[in-house]
Amino acid sequence: MSGAFDQGTIDADLLGRLLDRHGPALALYAAQWTLASEDCVQEAFVELARQRTAPEHVVAWLYRVVKNRALNAARGARRRRDRETRSVADRFATTPQPAFDRDETLDVVQALDQLETTDRELIVMRIWSGLTYEEVAAALSISTSSAHRQYERALEKLRALLESPCSTKNSRSAPN
Amino acid sequence: MFNEKQPLGAELTPELAALQAQLARLQPAPLTLDRDRLMFAAGRAAAESEK
Numbered sequence: 001m002s003g004a005f006d007q008g009t010i011d012a013d014l015l016g017r018l019l020d021r022h023g024p025a026l027a028l029y030a031a032q033w034t035l036a037s038e039d040c041v042q043e044a045f046v047e048l049a050r051q052r053t054a055p056e057h058v059v060a061w062l063y064r065v066v067k068n069r070a071l072n073a074a075r076g077a078r079r080r081r082d083r084e085t086r087s088v089a090d091r092f093a094t095t096p097q098p099a100f101d102r103d104e105t106l107d108v109v110q111a112l113d114q115l116e117t118t119d120r121e122l123i124v125m126r127i128w129s130g131l132t133y134e135e136v137a138a139a140l141s142i143s144t145s146s147a148h149r150q151y152e153r154a155l156e157k158l159r160a161l162l163e164s165p166c167s168t169k170n171s172r173s174a175p176n
Numbered sequence: 177m178f179n180e181k182q183p184l185g186a187e188l189t190p191e192l193a194a195l196q197a198q199l200a201r202l203q204p205a206p207l208t209l210d211r212d213r214l215m216f217a218a219g220r221a222a223a224e225s226e227k
Contacts, residue, residue, distance in 0.1 A: 015218055019211070024204035038209045042217070049218035050225045108202065127199045148187070155192045162195070 010054055015045055022059055025128035026066050032120060033070040034077065040069035059131060060138035067121075111161040119154035126151055 023041055030037035044065040048058070055061035112120055118140070125131040125139060137147040188196060 010222065012215060012219065015215065019207070019214070023207045023209075027207055028204040038207055041207065042209055042214050045214055046217045046221045049222040052225060108199065123199070127196060128202075128204050152188065152192065155188070155195055158199075159191065159195050 022129050029124045030070040034073040036073045040066050057135050057138040060135040063139040122151045122154050
């Protein structure tokens with residue numbers, strides 16, 4: 001799926017196709033760390049345009065750059081004492097650009113929030129960007145077999161959370 | 177062992193494949209950024225890198 005972009009030069013057509021195919025998932029990915037998720041996506045695409053040739057795994061490269069930008073943005077926000085007190089779930093669910101189109105996804109969003117960061121990263125890359133295990137491995141600097149194993153484990157954890165009668169619902173109904 | 181070329185979910189248990197399919201039906205919200213502005217900035221960055 002993303003392999004079509006793996007080789008060659010960077011041009012406007014390639015950027016446009018990458019943006020259409022992976023932009024929303026990249027913004028969702030960045031939203032784990034920062035509210036400025038779309039800024040991170042934009043900066044990553046501009047940085048990609050600066051490259052003379054496409055990186056070997058261009059989508060994995062985009063994920064790495066977006067993550068770095070998002071972490072930097074989060075650190076910058078802390079430095080400015082603009083501390084985020086909201087959880088990752090809040091960012092998924094209530095950013096100005098909601099992470100998903102449908103309200104009924106809240107349980108899934110809440111369950112995702114309870115996963116460890118790496119598990120969430122794997123799920124976003126695999127499911128919403130369609131990355132291969134090889135590309136996920138390149139993005140996270142792990143082996144392909146580890147990417148596969150960790151992805152399965154992440155899905156198992158998510159399934160357990162979704163099947164738990166109160167794990168996601170309690171956190172929603174907790175008193176202020 | 178999994179096969180890298182297999183389609184998404186082909187190597188998973190039926191339960192996990194079903195969950196994966198359920199998740200895949202959800203779509204991240206579309207970007208709201210200014211696409212023209214992004215492409216302009218990208219074009220300028222590309223031109224600067226060629227100098």
